[in-house]
Amino acid sequence: MRYLPHTREDIAEMLQVVGVDGLDDLFSTVPDGCLRHETLDLPEPLTEWELDDHMAALSEEGENVPDGGPRPRNFLGAGRYEHFIPESISYLLGRSEFTTAYTPYQPEMSQGTLQAIYEYQTLTARLLGMEAANASLYDGASALAEGLLMATRITRRKKVALSRLIHPHYRQVVQTYVDPAGLEIVELPFLENGRTDLSGLKGAEDLAAVAVQSPNFWGCIEDLGAMGDMCRENGALFITAFTEPLAYGILKNPGLQGAHIACGEGQSFGIPQWFGGPGLGMFACKCQYMRNMPGRLVGQTEDKQGRRGFVLTLATREQHIRREKATSNICTNSSLCALSAAMYMASLGGTGIKGLARLNYDKAAYLRESLRQAGFKIPFASPCFNEFVVEFPPDFDATYNRLLKKNMVAGLPLSPWYPELKHHYLLCVTETRTRADMDAFVKEVAS
Amino acid sequence: MNKPLALTGLNLDEPLLWEMGKEGRTGFSMPRRDVEPFPLDDDLAGEGPDFPDLNEMGVVRHYTRLSQWNFGVDTGMYPLGSCTMKYNPKINEKYSQMKGFAGLHPMLPASMTQGALRLMVELERFLKEITAMDVVSLQPAAGAQGELAGMLLIHAYLKSRNMKRNKIIIPDTAHGTNPASAALCGYRPVRVASGEEGILTPEAVARVMDGDTAGIMITNPNTLGLFEEHIEAISRIVHDKGGQVYCDGANMNAIMGMVHMGRSGVDVLHLNLHKTFATPHGGGGPGAGPVCVAKHLAPFLPVPRILEEDGLYSLSEDFPQSVGRLHSFSGNFGVMIKAYAYILSMGAAGLTKSSQLAVLNANYIKEKLKSVLHLPYDRPCMHECVFSDKFQRDQKITTLDMAKRLMDFGFHPPTIYFPLVVDGAIMIEPTETESLEEIDRFIEAFRIVAAEALESPDLLRGAPKRCRVERLDETQAARRPCLMG
Numbered sequence: 031m032r033y034l035p036h037t038r039e040d041i042a043e044m045l046q047v048v049g050v051d052g053l054d055d056l057f058s059t060v061p062d063g064c065l066r067h068e069t070l071d072l073p074e075p076l077t078e079w080e081l082d083d084h085m086a087a088l089s090e091e092g093e094n095v096p097d098g099g100p101r102p103r104n105f106l107g108a109g110r111y112e113h114f115i116p117e118s119i120s121y122l123l124g125r126s127e128f129t130t131a132y133t134p135y136q137p138e139m140s141q142g143t144l145q146a147i148y149e150y151q152t153l154t155a156r157l158l159g160m161e162a163a164n165a166s167l168y169d170g171a172s173a174l175a176e177g178l179l180m181a182t183r184i185t186r187r188k189k190v191a192l193s194r195l196i197h198p199h200y201r202q203v204v205q206t207y208v209d210p211a212g213l214e215i216v217e218l219p220f221l222e223n224g225r226t227d228l229s230g231l232k233g234a235e236d237l238a239a240v241a242v243q244s245p246n247f248w249g250c251i252e253d254l255g256a257m258g259d260m261c262r263e264n265g266a267l268f269i270t271a272f273t274e275p276l277a278y279g280i281l282k283n284p285g286l287q288g289a290h291i292a293c294g295e296g297q298s299f300g301i302p303q304w305f306g307g308p309g310l311g312m313f314a315c316k317c318q319y320m321r322n323m324p325g326r327l328v329g330q331t332e333d334k335q336g337r338r339g340f341v342l343t344l345a346t347r348e349q350h351i352r353r354e355k356a357t358s359n360i361c362t363n364s365s366l367c368a369l370s371a372a373m374y375m376a377s378l379g380g381t382g383i384k385g386l387a388r389l390n391y392d393k394a395a396y397l398r399e400s401l402r403q404a405g406f407k408i409p410f411a412s413p414c415f416n417e418f419v420v421e422f423p424p425d426f427d428a429t430y431n432r433l434l435k436k437n438m439v440a441g442l443p444l445s446p447w448y449p450e451l452k453h454h455y456l457l458c459v460t461e462t463r464t465r466a467d468m469d470a471f472v473k474e475v476a477s
Numbered sequence: 478m479n480k481p482l483a484l485t486g487l488n489l490d491e492p493l494l495w496e497m498g499k500e501g502r503t504g505f506s507m508p509r510r511d512v513e514p515f516p517l518d519d520d521l522a523g524e525g526p527d528f529p530d531l532n533e534m535g536v537v538r539h540y541t542r543l544s545q546w547n548f549g550v551d552t553g554m555y556p557l558g559s560c561t562m563k564y565n566p567k568i569n570e571k572y573s574q575m576k577g578f579a580g581l582h583p584m585l586p587a588s589m590t591q592g593a594l595r596l597m598v599e600l601e602r603f604l605k606e607i608t609a610m611d612v613v614s615l616q617p618a619a620g621a622q623g624e625l626a627g628m629l630l631i632h633a634y635l636k637s638r639n640m641k642r643n644k645i646i647i648p649d650t651a652h653g654t655n656p657a658s659a660a661l662c663g664y665r666p667v668r669v670a671s672g673e674e675g676i677l678t679p680e681a682v683a684r685v686m687d688g689d690t691a692g693i694m695i696t697n698p699n700t701l702g703l704f705e706e707h708i709e710a711i712s713r714i715v716h717d718k719g720g721q722v723y724c725d726g727a728n729m730n731a732i733m734g735m736v737h738m739g740r741s742g743v744d745v746l747h748l749n750l751h752k753t754f755a756t757p758h759g760g761g762g763p764g765a766g767p768v769c770v771a772k773h774l775a776p777f778l779p780v781p782r783i784l785e786e787d788g789l790y791s792l793s794e795d796f797p798q799s800v801g802r803l804h805s806f807s808g809n810f811g812v813m814i815k816a817y818a819y820i821l822s823m824g825a826a827g828l829t830k831s832s833q834l835a836v837l838n839a840n841y842i843k844e845k846l847k848s849v850l851h852l853p854y855d856r857p858c859m860h861e862c863v864f865s866d867k868f869q870r871d872q873k874i875t876t877l878d879m880a881k882r883l884m885d886f887g888f889h890p891p892t893i894y895f896p897l898v899v900d901g902a903i904m905i906e907p908t909e910t911e912s913l914e915e916i917d918r919f920i921e922a923f924r925i926v927a928a929e930a931l932e933s934p935d936l937l938r939g940a941p942k943r944c945r946v947e948r949l950d951e952t953q954a955a956r957r958p959c960l961m962g
Contacts, residue, residue: 031827033564033755035912036834044913048840053833056840057735059704059857066737071606075824078568085818089577091592106582109805116505118533120574122540126757130549130565132557133761136890137951138881138944142547143760146540149494152961157526162960168618168763171805199805206779206801210632210662251521282523295805304573305593306583306806307618308763320958326761330962331954333946343954354666359657361621366759373540376494377504379530385507387525388514395515413518434586442584465511 031075103467104439105397107417107458108247109170109197109273109295110303114462119300119373128369133326133362137341138333143365144340148328150372157278157375158292159285160314165326166363166371167311170295171203174241174271176324176358177291177313178204181239181267182213184322190239191216191266193226195246197273198447218242224250224410224419228260237266243294244270244284245277248444248456249394249417250410258288267291274298275312277415279378279387291315300374301367310367320344324358386461390416394459397468401457404476409454417458419444422475424453433474440475488945491542493962498529504536546945547760548889554915558861558892558904559652559700561730561752563835566822569756569815578814583806587791593810594790598783600817601767607820607828608726608746609739610769614778616808620727623747623766624658624694626779629800630745630770631691631721632662633777637798640719646685646693648677649898650700652725664691671898675701675854679710692720697741698728700896700904701854702839702861704736712742721745726769729753730908731836731860734829738769745770754816765812779803834909835860838916842905845920849927853899861906865899874930874937876901881948882929882940886922 036044041053050056057065076084104112123129127142134140134147147165154163167173178190190208192201194217208215216237221227226242240261244252254270261268270284272294278284284292296310297303315323321344329343378386398418402408407421420441422429430440441457448454459468531539549555555562573579581593601613617623628645635642645664647655648671656666667685672678676699686693693715697705705711712722724738724746730753732738738746750756751764758764770778780799781792792807823831836859843852843862851867866876880890880903892904907916929936941947 031823031830033566033823033910034827034830034834035910036837040913041834041837044837044841047844048837049844053830053837054735056833056836056857057704057732059706059859060732060736061706061709063709064736064738064741066609066735070734070825070828072603072825072828073821075827076821078822081568081572081818081821084821085572085575085814088592088596089572089575091577091595104582104585106584108584110582110584112580112582114506114508116533118504118537122537122544124570125541125544126551126565127544127547127549128540128760129570129757130551130555130562131547131760132555132560132562132758135557135892136880136884137949138941138946139548139884139889140546140760141945142543142545145491145493145546146543147760148960148962152493152495153526153528155961156528162958165761168622169805171802172618172622197805199802202802203804206629206803207661209801210629212663255520278523279525280517280523281521283526286523302574302579302811303582304579304809304811305581305590307804307809308765308811309805320960327958327960329954330959331950333949335947337946339946339949341949341951341954343951343958343960346955354656354660356657356660359621359625359654359661360619361654362619362762362764364618364763365761366757367763369540369760372494373536375526375528376531376536376539377533378528379498379503379505380525380528381500381530382503382505382507383528384525386505389508389510391517392510392512392515396512399515413521434588439582439585439589461508464509 103437103471105441105457105459105471106439108442108456109199110306111274111298111460112303112462113298113460115300116377119370119377122373123366123370129366134342137339141339144328146369146372147365148330148340150368151328153372153375154312155314157275158314159283160292161317162320163314164323165328166368167313167325167360168364169307169309169311170273171200173293173311173313174200175204175207177269177293178208178239178241180291180322180324181269184319185238185267187236187238189214189216189237190241191218191231191237193218193242195220195226195248196241196243196271197247200271224248224412225252228257231260231264235264237264239267239269241269241271243272245274245415248410248419249414250412251281251415254284254287262288274416276387276390279383280391290319296371299371301370308364308367310364310371325360326363389461393461393463394418397457397459400468400472404472416460417456419454419456421454426453429475438471438474489542491539494539495529495962497535498531500530502530502532504531504533553887554911554919555889556891556905556907557889558906559727561906561908563755563908564910565755565757566819569818572818573811573814591790594783596817597813598785598790600813603820604748604767604769607733608769609737610746611772612775612778613767613769615767615813616779616804617766617768618804618809619762619764620747620749620766621654621658622803623768624654624725625661626768626803627723627745627747628658628662630774630777631723633798633800634721634774635691642689642691644690646682646690648695650896651694651696652700652727655694655725659694674856675703676705677707677711679707679714682711683714686714686718686720688718690720692722694723694725696725696728698731698859701863702858703854703856704859708741727752728860731832733832734825735832745774750812750816755819756812756815763809763812765809781807831909838907838909838911842907842916842920846923849924850903861904863899864903866901869930872930872934874934876903878937879926879930882926882937883922884941885943888919888922
């Protein structure tokens with residue numbers, strides 16, 4: 031086996047040093063009842079070339095895209111977005127000094143990871159208009175759950191309010207995290223314009239946090255400023271979530287609008303869709319809450335010679351020191367994904383991110399307006415970024431299936447999560463869809 | 478620009494991103510604008526983030542230079558105990574980048590994702606076989622989330638039987654994440670000390686196990702690198718009082734093909750694909766932490782789960798007793814691909830051999846270093862061995878000093894000051910992918926460091942000297958945190 035370096039002679043020599051006769055004898059401390067006597071029932075090992083064929087076939091199974099084959103015209107978003115990834119990023123991420131290192135416990139040998147994560151924290155905080163960002167969490171959903179738990183620790187209150195327009199999967203994850211802790215979730219309904227209805231919050235003074243997503247699950251941009259004001263009155267922490275961070279290339283950032291915690295998914299920043307994971311939980315807060323923040327933090331310091339260097343810091347919040355009193359059970363971050371995001375933000379630059387965000391906004395608007403002109407109903411009037419809802423006719427199922435056969439995905443049906451929205455579909459457009467793609471799509475759905 | 482030009486040879490200086498750049502540069506090939514601008518409300522519009530503008534080569538050089546300040550498994554031996562820093566096969570990276578996998582949207586109709594779902598189903602089956610448990614969920618994103626999943630499962634199972642319990646037993650050799658994960662489920666950890674031999678005794682467990690205790694979180698092999706020999710008796714004690722046995726399987730690399738976890742009485746166990754199954758650690762993630770359970774816990778597994786009907790796979794959330802969802806989608810699929818390819822490359826014999834050689838390497842190091850380093854538990858170990866700095870204390874040399882000095886010899890230090898039961902612990906896990914020659918070099922380096930500790934201790938206190946930076950002031954970093962520039 032090419033991954034195992036030991037020759038027969040090596041093994042014999044080492045066994046002699048250890049003082050046992052054979053490899054099986056190394057397991058003398060395992061009680062008989064726990065020993066496995068039967069061989070593992072696994073497929074015969076494949077050579078590198080056999081495995082190549084097997085994986086190629088598997089990756090193309092179903093109607094996936096064969097390598098080099100035609101791109102599907104997919105109008106699906108809902109938390110995972112198809113964006114172009116510069117080849118330079120994929121190439122740099124292959125640097126195995128990054129990929130094969132672990133959490134930078136020994137800073138002198140890990141300055142590469144540490145500086146890169148420090149830069150990631152900085153760019154993240156600047157993007158969101160916040161004062162401190164962590165080294166990342168698993169994904170957007172767990173970031174939101176951790177944000178809510180953090181708010182309950184800070185306020186010592188047991189109730190949180192969640193907009194119904196937060197990604198349904200995120201709300202499910204939040205439920206999983208907060209249920210055993212006995213926290214109560216209040217659901218905020220939506221308005222006719224596709225934004226969250228906050229009227230129920232007036233006078234609610236027992237809330238630890240109010241969480242909304244913007245752009246929300248339907249793509250609508252929430253009025254964060256008004257929400258920030260209301261939270262200040264109630265003494266609740268204001269948490270803004272997101273699934274599409276690119277939006278903040280052109281939208282007013284959460285920090286300017288009163289958010290105490292901003293968190294969400296960073297997959298759009300140079301990370302492949304990968305059937306939903308791994309992702310990147312971006313997490314930032316106002317300075318005063320820094321020590322309550324979950325996850326790893328990288329800080330700047332100096333070495334003995336006064337040279338700038340970086341270390342993991344504020345570890346006293348973490349589980350290996352605080353054990354059950356830790357701010358979170360999270361042990362690592364999503365480091366390599368954070369690195370992708372940093373490289374992506376650096377490649378775009380301030381000028382590029384504005385341009386790309388605007389292009390996404392304009393393209394989505396183009397498809398929405400084209401569909402409206404073709405006679406389809408656009409039920410929510412609020413401005414959108416990248417995604418929007420369309421109400422198709424009751425017999426649209428057949429069209430949807432017909433389009434699937436043409437490798438065209440007409441968005442996501444919303445009724446499984448919003449039963450009141452029959453025949454409503456969530457459509458998404460990024461820079462990867464051309465005007466021709468969109469024109470062809472409109473023609474197909476209208477025919 | 479009054480800073481002198483760096484004259485550091487190949488160890489190139491590199492500023493922070495925002496210390497470089499000029500407005501107007503770009504490292505991105507902007508897609509063609511083929512639509513007209515659409516108006517955006519002024520009160521929604523922002524100014525955009527203050528990011529530096531760099532060109533493509535600027536970005537490439539920046540990260541290439543940073544990478545050169547890093548040390549990974551591909552650079553050299555990385556015997557970080559409990560982390561299983563084994564070789565990460567390169568071919569697996571290619572598979573995770575295949576368009577049919579990397580470009581796959583998680584909410585596509587199932588008919589378009591059959592390959593991905595098949596891969597997951599087969600990986601579940603492989604892990605089930607390797608752990609000898611009954612059912613597997615691949616959803617948890619990391620080891621700590623796998624632990625949390627395990628706790629949630631136990632919590633939900635006990636609740637379904639109307640058993641409300643408040644405590645959980647956690648041995649002093651447990652991973653630090655264990656108590657934090659248990660606390661998320663509202664369980665108060667009850668600490669139990671391991672016996673003189675470094676393993677738990679049934680008597681110690683029997684003393685604390687009661688009707689208010691949900692069960693035990695046990696790491697096996699434990700963090701001293703020792704097999705918990707009384708696991709069967711301990712499981713019986715916990716089960717007799719209505720509790721559940723959770724096993725932290727972070728150390729699975731010691732026992733593949735050799736141990737039948739299902740028979741040891743374990744009810745739920747988590748794995749770390751980034752440890753045992755050779756997916757890269759990525760500088761601290763992303764990993765994956767599947768949970769494997771005995772049948773009675775299966776109804777509570779996280780959703781979605783994969784169903785098979787007439788040869789077609791689909792995702793289903795229709796499991797009313799489930800603990801719910803833990804991940805935005807179905808887990809870290811990009812990581813699963815690599816673990817799956819690894820298992821197919823290794824086969825049964827290869828995996829078993831890996832565990833045997835991992836254990837051989839650790840025992841060899843233990844025998845070769847125990848004359849110069851204090852070995853608190855001198856017994857056969859599994860995949861890692863734990864020393865301490867007791868022999869060096871007279872010279873006021875600590876574990877930290879020895880760790881830093883090892884860097885000057887080109888080795889990543891072992892895990893230090895963990896497990897907590899050993900004062901000044903030095904936890905060495907070589908893994909099976911290190912050759913005898915490399916291990917001998919490591920042993921030689923450590924012997925030199927141990928000799929230096931007696932003869933020229935200042936060398937150790939001043940170490941490292943051959944890294945990008947010297948020892949960093951961590952106190953200052955924590956006292957006046959500077960988390961962004």
